[in-house]
Amino acid sequence: MKMHETTGQGFCESIAHFMTALLEQRDFAAVVKQYEHNRSLLDEVGGSAAGTVLHRAASAYASLSNYPSALKTARLAQAMIAAEGDTLLLAEIFVTLGGVLRDLGQLREAEKAFRDAESIFRRKDCLEGQSRALNHLAGLFYRQNEYRNALAVLMDAVEIARKNGDKKKLAFMMGNIGRIHTFTGDLAEAERHLKINIELSNELSDQIEVARAYLSLAYVYIQSADYVAAEWALGEAYPRIVISVSKKDEVCYYTYLGELQYRMGRFDESKATLERALYLAEEVAPNTTLAARAMRHLAELAVRTGNTRVASRYVAKAMPIFEKANDKVETGALWKVKAQIAEQSDLKDEAVKAFKRSLDLQAESGVRWEKAETLLAAGCSTAFSSRERMTYLFRAEEFYARCHMVRRHDEIGRIIHAQDNR
Numbered sequence: 001m002k003m004h005e006t007t008g009q010g011f012c013e014s015i016a017h018f019m020t021a022l023l024e025q026r027d028f029a030a031v032v033k034q035y036e037h038n039r040s041l042l043d044e045v046g047g048s049a050a051g052t053v054l055h056r057a058a059s060a061y062a063s064l065s066n067y068p069s070a071l072k073t074a075r076l077a078q079a080m081i082a083a084e085g086d087t088l089l090l091a092e093i094f095v096t097l098g099g100v101l102r103d104l105g106q107l108r109e110a111e112k113a114f115r116d117a118e119s120i121f122r123r124k125d126c127l128e129g130q131s132r133a134l135n136h137l138a139g140l141f142y143r144q145n146e147y148r149n150a151l152a153v154l155m156d157a158v159e160i161a162r163k164n165g166d167k168k169k170l171a172f173m174m175g176n177i178g179r180i181h182t183f184t185g186d187l188a189e190a191e192r193h194l195k196i197n198i199e200l201s202n203e204l205s206d207q208i209e210v211a212r213a214y215l216s217l218a219y220v221y222i223q224s225a226d227y228v229a230a231e232w233a234l235g236e237a238y239p240r241i242v243i244s245v246s247k248k249d250e251v252c253y254y255t256y257l258g259e260l261q262y263r264m265g266r267f268d269e270s271k272a273t274l275e276r277a278l279y280l281a282e283e284v285a286p287n288t289t290l291a292a293r294a295m296r297h298l299a300e301l302a303v304r305t306g307n308t309r310v311a312s313r314y315v316a317k318a319m320p321i322f323e324k325a326n327d328k329v330e331t332g333a334l335w336k337v338k339a340q341i342a343e344q345s346d347l348k349d350e351a352v353k354a355f356k357r358s359l360d361l362q363a364e365s366g367v368r369w370e371k372a373e374t375l376l377a378a379g380c381s382t383a384f385s386s387r388e389r390m391t392y393l394f395r396a397e398e399f400y401a402r403c404h405m406v407r408r409h410d411e412i413g414r415i416i417h418a419q420d421n422r
Contacts, residue, residue: 008041009047009049009050010049011041012041012042012049012050012052012053013049013052015034015038015053016049016052016053016056018034019031019034019035019053019056019057019060020056022034022060023056023059023060023063026063028060028061028063028064029060029064031056031057031059031060032057032060032061032064032066034057035053035054035056035057035060035073038053042054047080047084048081048084048087048089050080051077051080051081051089051093052089054073054074054076054077054080055074055077055089055092055093055096057073058070058071058073058074058077058093058096058097058100059096061073062096062099062100062103065103067100067103067104070096070100071097071100071101071104074093074096074097074100075097077093078090078093078094078097081093086120086123086124087120087124088120088121088124088126088129090120091116091117091120091121091124091126091129091133092117092129094113094114094116094117094120094133095113095114095117095129095132095133095136097113098110098111098113098114098117098133098136098140099136101113102136102140102143107140107143107144110140111137111140114133114136114137114140115133115137117129117133117136118130118133118134118137121133127160127163127164128164128166128169130157130160131157131160131161131164131166131169132169134153134154134156134157134160135154135157135169135172135173135176137153138150138151138153138154138157138176139176141153142176142180145328145329145364145365145366145367146366147180147183147184147366150180151177151180151181154173154176154177154180155177157169157173158170158173158174158177161173167200167203167204168204168206170200171196171197171200171201171204171206171209172197172209174193174194174196174197174200175193175194175197175209175212175213175216177189177193178190178191178192178193178194178196178197178213178216178217178220179194179216181193182216182219182220182223182369183366183367183368183369184366184367184368185368185369185399185402185403186403187220187223187224187403187404187405188404190216190220191217191220194213194216194217194220195213195217197209197213198210198213198214198217201213207240207243207244208240208241208244208246208249210236210240211236211237211238211240211241211244211246211249212237212249214233214234214236214237214240215233215234215237215249215252215253215256217233218230218231218233218234218237218256218260219256221233222256222259222260222263223369223405223408224405224406224407224408225263225405225407225408225411226407227260227263227264230256230260231260234253234256234257234260237249237253238253241253247280247283247284248284248285248290250280251277251280251281251284251285251290251291251294252290254273254274254276254277254280254294255274255277255293255294255297257273258270258271258273258274258277258294258297258298258301259274259297259300261273262297262300262301262304267301267304267305270301271298271301274294274297274298274301275298277294277297278291278294278295278298281293281294287321288321289321289322289325289327289330291321292317292318292321292322292330293318293330295314295315295317295318296314296315296318296322296330296333296334296337298310298314299311299312299314299315299318299334299337300333300337302314303337303340303341303344306344308341308344308345311337311340311341312341315334315337315338315341318330318334319331319334322334328361328362328364328365329361329362329365329367329370331361332357332358332359332360332361332362332365332370332371332374333358333362333370333373333374335354335355335357335358335361336354336355336358336373336374336377338354338358339351339352339353339354339355339358339377339378339381339383340377340381342354342383343381343382343383348382348383349383351381351383352383352384355374355377355378355381355383355384358374359371359374359375359378362374368399368403371399372396372399372400372408375392375393375395375396375399376392376393376396376412376415378392379391379392379393379396379412379415379419380393380415386419389419390416390419393412393415393416393419394416396412397409397412397413397416400412
């Protein structure tokens with residue numbers, strides 16, 4: 001683009017319009033190129049026109065994962081636009097800034113940015129923006145395992161979306177509310193909200209959102225040991241994922257299917273499925289939690305089949321990825337696998353330490369399902385005394401009873417009965 005014979009402000013408006021079109025085409029490198037080519041002009045012009053250009057550039061840098069440049073540019077945009085008071089553009093800049101700060105790990109600063117955005121949108125009676133800012137804030141709480149806060153914020157956002165008649169956002173939020181209930185162990189509410197998500201997304205013909213809801217629903221059924229329903233939900237998800245050509249969702253599908261298969265005792269099928277998940281994950285997102293999650297389940301499978309060498313290898317590869325991501329749920333699950341490996345290797349002291357480390361991490365995460373799984377594993381472990389095993393089993397039984405997981409509760413009841421008769 002060459003400079004037209006217009007005012008500086010008009011030229012900035014022209015650049016901003018062009019950059020918006022490039023962002024819609026996801027040509028982020030071209031957006032950055034436009035910004036860097038015309039950077040010297042922006043300070044001279046100032047105002048909303050220049051601020052819009054800076055905002056577009058910050059969004060592009062963030063999409064390219066160049067977070068230091070994104071942060072610097074967003075801050076420049078904030079300073080430039082703040083001089084004009086609380087405007088909708090300033091609120092949008094705070095949304096972008098919050099996302100950048102979140103991805104940089106500056107979570108408290110990110111929370112402040114999202115709250116500032118929500119406050120401006122509210123004062124400007126912009127319901128769509130207010131709902132969007134609350135969604136980002138809920139996601140931030142979700143990322144920090146603050147599920148109560150996430151749920152409270154999402155419920156506020158739901159009310160706004162209903163007032164605004166925004167079915168797409170409402171469907172998305174129903175799915176996220178369902179996922180939060182899944183983590184906190186309220187599976188009935190999780191199922192209800194995910195089914196609402198499916199219904200609304202079908203009305204909108206949003207097939208990838210329908211597929212993701214079915215994946216989450218399958219996970220709910222896996223937790224409650226309703227394996228027939230889980231297999232059905234995965235079967236509903238897969239063709240929609242294929243049509244949408246979503247490789248990351250395809251990895252999630254194969255990972256859930258592989259977990260389902262080893263829980264059903266179909267070990268050979270599970271191995272092939274999970275290896276497929278890992279292969280695809282390393283193609284689209286190597287060295288990420290997406291790949292590490294497939295490794296974790298391959299380790300779980302290897303422990304069940306007594307192959308401690310393979311299990312140890314997968315744990316060693318996945319552990320640093322989850323630790324770097326501060327994913328306490330998956331890190332805790334890997335410590336449970338380490339405990340089982342130690343137990344099978346007759347290293348009882350190491351097994352006890354690993355089980356306790358797993359339980360500590362899962363208590364911090366607030367995800368009750370994984371903690372119950374570790375309690376059950378510890379309750380069946382010969383590394384502990386009979387009294388300790390019964391204590392762990394009763395704690396797991398209490399969780400399953402409270403969450404109305406009938407199949408799980410019956411299963412652990414049989415294990416406790418067998419322990420009593422030894």
